Amino acid sequence: ISLLSLGVVSQAATNEPIQPIKAPTDINAGQAELGKKLYFDPRLSKSGYISCNSCHNLSMGGTDNITSSIGDQWQQGPINAPTVLNASLNLAQFWDGRAEDLKAQAGGPIANPKEMASNHTLAIEVLKSIPQYVVEFKQVFNSDQITIDQVTTAIAEFEKTLVTPGSRFDQWLEGDKTALNDTELAGYELFKSSGCTACHNGPAVGGSMYQKVGLIKPYQTNNPALGRFDVTGNEADKNVFKVPTLRNIELTYPYFHDGAIKTLSEAVNTMGEIQLGKTFNATENAQIVAFLKTLTGEQPQITLPILPPSNDNTPQPQPFN
Amino acid sequence: ISLLSLGVVSQAATNEPIQPIKAPTDINAGQAELGKKLYFDPRLSKSGYISCNSCHNLSMGGTDNITSSIGDQWQQGPINAPTVLNASLNLAQFWDGRAEDLKAQAGGPIANPKEMASNHTLAIEVLKSIPQYVVEFKQVFNSDQITIDQVTTAIAEFEKTLVTPGSRFDQWLEGDKTALNDTELAGYELFKSSGCTACHNGPAVGGSMYQKVGLIKPYQTNNPALGRFDVTGNEADKNVFKVPTLRNIELTYPYFHDGAIKTLSEAVNTMGEIQLGKTFNATENAQIVAFLKTLTGEQPQITLPILPPSNDNTPQPQPFN
Ligand code: HEC
Ligand code: HEC
Ligand code: HEC
Ligand code: HEC
Ligand SMILES: [Ca+2]
Ligand SMILES: [Ca+2]
Ligand SMILES: [Ca+2]
Ligand SMILES: [Mg+2]
Structure with a gap:
């Protein structure tokens, strides 16, 4: 009887236009853990103050809950910040789909003068100056270089974990x-x-x-x-x-x-x-x-990453230049 | 022999001018858990963007790692933000000791026009409008009111947990x-x-x-x-x-x-x-x-709180006016 009813259930679910969210699979744990640090690291911004989590706050549904975002120097953003939760399921990223996937998206805000206002060269220079990052990138990517490609790969891998099953x-x-x-x-x-x-x-x-x-x-x-x-x-x-x-x-x-x-x-x-x-x-x-x-799912349980400290030669943040 | 050597050890420690940090005791768990939410909740600010954790980032040693803090409208703060880690051990709070303790301190930044730029009346109105906060305050304080006294009590209780033993x-x-x-x-x-x-x-x-x-x-x-x-x-x-x-x-x-x-x-x-x-x-x-x-201790392991959503009648954040 229980097998039969299971059969009925899964048939019912198949006929629905909405399918359950599945737990993420095939996550590269090392990349995702590094990506979590980067996601929370405001040193990827010019000011040293703004991280991905500033606008996609994982305490608040992966958004900032304001009309349009606050960027570097309190600049007003052009559009409402979408959630990063389940963003891996999108056919493409941004309201207009201009980024193919999460990896293509992740480089954008770091270098956007209205968002994090840094640039890829500076962001890499910052990361390279931080000994614990050097070690962790080496462990994860098995390379002596830190590249923006690795940074966006790691952030995207972390974002793939941000799904909300169980609603x-x-x-x-x-x-x-x-x-x-x-x-x-x-x-x-x-x-x-x-x-x-x-x-x-x-x-x-x-x-x-x-x-x-x-x-x-x-x-x-x-x-x-x-x-x-x-x-x-x-x-x-x-x-x-x-x-x-x-x-x-x-x-x-x-x-x-x-x-x-x-x-x-x-x-x-x-x-x-x-x-x-x-x-x-x-x-x-x-x-x-x-x-x-009823579509509110289990929110990702995030242990706040402890960021590796800057080094004496780390480029200084420029909040007020 | 092992008892004896323990005796020697604790005598040695007694003669040192520095003593180990102890794990916090007598924490009111309900207050601390509520206080953690409030600590991370940017709705205590006028803009809806700035929380205690913005300037005392628990990923970064409880500070913002910039010369002086960024407040509402990107105003430059007057002084370097001290860490909240082990702040419960201070004889008083602030560089000049003008707040007697953590509870006396915690009301300040919410209403400081250069920091969170809200005011206590508005902050309480926001909290009262959020059904899950109403339930949680009631559970924790056994009262039908939400008061700023409760808010600062809860935040201070959370801050008491932010000690770093084990260096x-x-x-x-x-x-x-x-x-x-x-x-x-x-x-x-x-x-x-x-x-x-x-x-x-x-x-x-x-x-x-x-x-x-x-x-x-x-x-x-x-x-x-x-x-x-x-x-x-x-x-x-x-x-x-x-x-x-x-x-x-x-x-x-x-x-x-x-x-x-x-x-x-x-x-x-x-x-x-x-x-x-x-x-x-x-x-x-x-x-x-x-x-x-060697004085770097075990950083508090914080599970990011999931904040209760605003309600239709919650006062809107005012980031740009
Ligand atoms: C023809 C396509 C289409 C149909 C039909 C449609 N939607 Fe939408 N929906 C959209 C698009 C596109 C947006 C984005 C609108 C925007 O942001 O300007 C949207 C936005 C929304 C939003 C806001 C999402 C957000 O995060 O801002 C909600 C809620 C919503 N739709 C619910 C509904 C409901 C309920 C219905 C049926 C009554 C519905 N939609 C029918 C295409 C559709
Ligand atoms: C200053 C605010 C801000 C910061 C910082 C920021 N974002 Fe965004 N994010 C936005 C806004 C606004 C959009 C929508 C832009 C658009 O669609 O044109 C967006 C879009 C996205 C999207 C697309 C979601 C979708 O459904 O289309 C993803 C994914 C994303 N951001 C991830 C990140 C990551 C990763 C970082 C850090 C590297 C980051 N964001 C930093 C504001 C921000
Ligand atoms: C007579 C008191 C006194 C003595 C002696 C003293 N300090 Fe300090 N120390 C202070 C005070 C007060 C400050 C705060 C200075 C300020 O912020 O302007 C400080 C600040 C510091 C700081 C920076 C802390 C921070 O978070 O900004 C360090 C590091 C430090 N002291 C190390 C030392 C070392 C090492 C010695 C011995 C060589 C020493 N101090 C001797 C009183 C003292
Ligand atoms: C906009 C930045 C900013 C925000 C937001 C902020 N603080 Fe502070 N905090 C500071 C600065 C700057 C000081 C030092 C001020 C002084 O000493 O005059 C400080 C001092 C403190 C101290 C004293 C530590 C010591 O050693 O003296 C504590 C505790 C504290 N803040 C906790 C909090 C709490 C709790 C909140 C949220 C309710 C908060 N802060 C919000 C910037 C901020
Ligand atoms: Ca939205
Ligand atoms: Ca400092
Ligand atoms: Ca005292
Ligand atoms: Mg695609």
Whole structure:
């Protein structure tokens, strides 16, 4: 009987547009451990103050929870910082998909003058000056050089560990029919029947395609980003963005690429109107919101890395130049 | 025989001017766990970006490793950020001792316009709006209110856990005579015979008294801080500062209240000259530096807290206005 019911369960799960998040496999532990240090190391920034974790805070769903990020010298970032959680599942990185994968992405912020404001030469010089890093890079990459390629490889490997299995919704998908209450289930049914899963699907409930924002009705924003158009130059790609993951969406407020939508309730109503031409009543909205909150998974349990100290010859941080 | 040798060991330790750091006792675990969340929570700042850990980074010896800190709007702080590690052992808090203890200290930065730039009313309003905080404060303090007194009590309790026992020097003090090499031991002997232990003594190797900086020769600095004078108004207190702990000194560069001294080697030579009228040769300097590096203890192993998400009615962070 239990084999039979397992069979039924896995068939049910197969028919769903959303699949459970799986624990990461094939992680190179040495690279990931080194990558964790680099992810938390503000010495990759010019000021010595900003790390990846400053904007993708792993205490806060892998985001900064502000409209647009604070970069070097408190510069205002151009767009809302997406979560790094489950980012390995994205078809490409950034709202406009301009980076092919996590490794291609990771070099960007270090050298971006509005973010960490360093440059690859300086970042490598800093790392090379720190004896414990020299030892650890050597152990991990079996090379006497430290290169930006190794840095981005290690950071990407760490990021691959940042998946969030075990959400209540995944428990339900995996056969525990008590994991969701009636409101949440009704919300899931509405999410499917309304057409949300046309775009938000797969294990990440998003991240698998590009879509126009404002299919039915334009999305009003002051943000100048044009999405895929900025990459391809094709008229048809104007306002086409990567469909964001809805995993951990309860944690990754504010919403949309401009960060202008403060609540999940508002995000759901806006999506209904601009993508599907649907107006949800208060009950329906609350049901969908309740469902979306079941997508919060187990957050990665991170032991704060202890960073190796700088050496007397380490280039000084330049916070105020 | 082993009892006898233990007796000798503890007698030896008793005669030393430095005592081992002890693991913290009498910690209220609930308060400390809540305090850890608050310590890492940038929502205690106006911008939503700055937490205690931004300036007292527990990946980096409880400091920010920059000359003077970066506060709200990238304002430059007035003085070098001291470590929070072993701060519970200080006779009082801040370079000038103006806060009696950790609890009295913890309210300051939240409301300091140059640091977190919030205020206590707003910080409490934020916390009260977050359902999981309401539950946790209630559990920990058995009260229906959230007060700034509870906030500072919890943060201080967490900070009491941030001690660093187990350094190689402490192993040596506790009887493992192989824990230090000859250079390090020679450095310790010089540290004592030169008179450093007149000021840097006790378990924290500092933190137990106020002393004039520039006893023998004035310390040249552009930093306007006048130390105890700013608290007492007594002429005699000009340039009198709390003697800082030398625990984990390898990690807490740059040095001195103005953060102007970049290397430990330079700090040792300057101290010799301005406090004792002594000039160390290169060998002596290297020996003292080698000894000081044995004071690096086991860093607190921190599991990054997962912060409870904001609610729809949580006051929005104000990073850019
Ligand atoms: C100053 C803030 C800031 C810093 C620092 C920062 N990021 Fe980002 N990150 C952003 C913003 C904003 C975006 C979105 C940019 C865009 O899409 O055009 C982003 C996008 C990403 C993405 C793509 C996610 C997705 O779903 O498309 C990843 C992955 C990422 N960052 C990882 C990192 C790593 C690794 C570091 C450190 C090496 C880092 N970030 C440093 C703000 C920051
Ligand atoms: C045709 C594609 C499409 C459909 C249908 C769609 N979405 Fe979206 N969704 C997107 C895109 C693209 C974005 C990114 C919008 C932006 O950032 O400007 C998005 C953003 C979101 C966000 C905010 C995510 C974030 O991290 O900022 C939520 C929540 C959301 N959608 C929920 C829904 C719901 C609920 C439905 C159904 C009512 C739905 N979506 C239907 C494509 C779609
Ligand atoms: C913007 C940077 C910044 C932030 C944020 C910050 N601090 Fe500090 N902290 C400092 C500086 C600078 C000093 C030294 C000030 C002085 O002595 O006048 C200091 C001093 C201290 C001290 C005294 C240590 C000693 O040895 O005297 C403690 C303890 C402390 N901070 C804890 C905290 C806590 C807890 C928080 C969060 C509630 C916090 N700090 C937030 C920069 C910061
Ligand atoms: C008469 C008291 C006194 C004596 C003697 C003394 N110190 Fe200090 N030490 C201080 C004070 C006070 C400071 C803080 C100076 C400042 O920040 O401006 C300090 C700072 C330091 C620092 C920098 C700590 C930090 O975190 O910035 C080091 C290292 C140090 N002393 C080592 C020594 C050594 C080595 C000796 C002996 C050669 C010595 N000290 C002798 C009082 C003393
Ligand atoms: Ca967001
Ligand atoms: Ca006291
Ligand atoms: Ca320092
Ligand atoms: Mg790809």
